[in-house]
Amino acid sequence: MGHRCCTKQKVKRGLWSPEEDDKLLKHITAHGHGSWSSVPKLAGLQRCGKSCRLRWINYLRPDLKRGSFTAEEEQIIIDVHRILGNRWAQIAKHLPGRTDNEVKNFWNSCIKKKLLSQGLDPKTHNLLSLRQRASNKAACKHSQQSSFTVFNITSQARDTDNTMMMAAPVVTFPDNQTMVMQIPSSEPQNPNAAHAQNLNESTIHPYGSSLDTTIVSSSSIQLHGLGNMLYENPCIWDANAIVEAIEEPRAESLQPPQQDKEKICETGNDKFDTDASFEIEGGSFDLDLIESTLVSAAMCRDLSCTMDDFGWNF
DNA sequence: AAACGTTTCAACCGCCGCTGC
DNA sequence: AGCAGCGGCGGTTGAAACGTT
Structure with a gap:
């Protein structure tokens, strides 16, 4: 099942080819995206509008910053996440050139583990209970040398x-x-x-x-x-x-x-x-x-209201 | 070198809220 | 008011890359 918007026509899925990227990039550079649902047709792509939008936002946008996250960016993510929780789009707004998807992936693959290894609950940023920490022992053991x-x-x-x-x-x-x-x-x-x-x-x-x-x-x-x-x-x-x-x-x-x-x-x-x-x-x-x-x-105290x-x- | 396990991350899925009809 | 279309979002998936045995 694809998106509702994709059910009308046959659309390609999966990884984007360089040719598709090129078509999308040229089209949006020349005309802007306007209505995303019309982009595939206008750009000559057999993709759904959502897929085009995602590809543009997460990969083709010219203002994207490439490469791994800096320590400063990591700290910002942790700080803002403590306040906002998993609101990746909001967090990403504090990191120019980074996308919500990128931030989310970085959180799930790196920061989460780092916090766990430090005995902190990634959801609340509070200390884990001893039991919780014991269950994360493996993770701690894994990264103890770096924290x-x-x-x-x-x-x-x-x-x-x-x-x-x-x-x-x-x-x-x-x-x-x-x-x-x-x-x-x-x-x-x-x-x-x-x-x-x-x-x-x-x-x-x-x-x-x-x-x-x-x-x-x-x-x-x-x-x-x-x-x-x-x-x-x-x-x-x-x-x-x-x-x-x-x-x-x-x-x-x-x-x-x-x-x-x-x-x-x-x-x-x-x-x-x-x-x-x-x-x-x-x-x-x-x-x-x-x-x-x-x-x-x-x-x-319950800080959630303040948050x-x-x-x-x- | 091969098999296997783990990690990363691009892309998809499904839901939600907004808007226009 | 109800519906459909759309954009946006967070959660999840799975292929590719990487590491280990």
């Missing part, structure tokens, strides 16, 4: 009777490392950069206003009171502050264990009281993972 879990959320609060209390997220960093984040300073200064320098005050802000880049020019920043921020502000971090790809040398290149055994953000009652200040020294750190994990652990609101702006 690592930045930290784990565990529950270890107990009351005086030694009975388990409500899960209080405890953030344990790998190998008790000092957390490190690097922000480039070579970019042209964005007017927002000045106010963004102090992450505690300004860099973390509602996401939806814009996806335009906010360049943070400071080379070192400290995150104080992060927990309060997360609890008090139903916001999403500005992912554009994430500037270093995670492919940088990882745990082995970080500094040796520091004096602090663990950096712990723990909740008392309903409050996210933290002494955790993330030392920013040399090296790189994946803020995005922190975001995903902390948001999932600390913000037990939808943000979606309108795209």
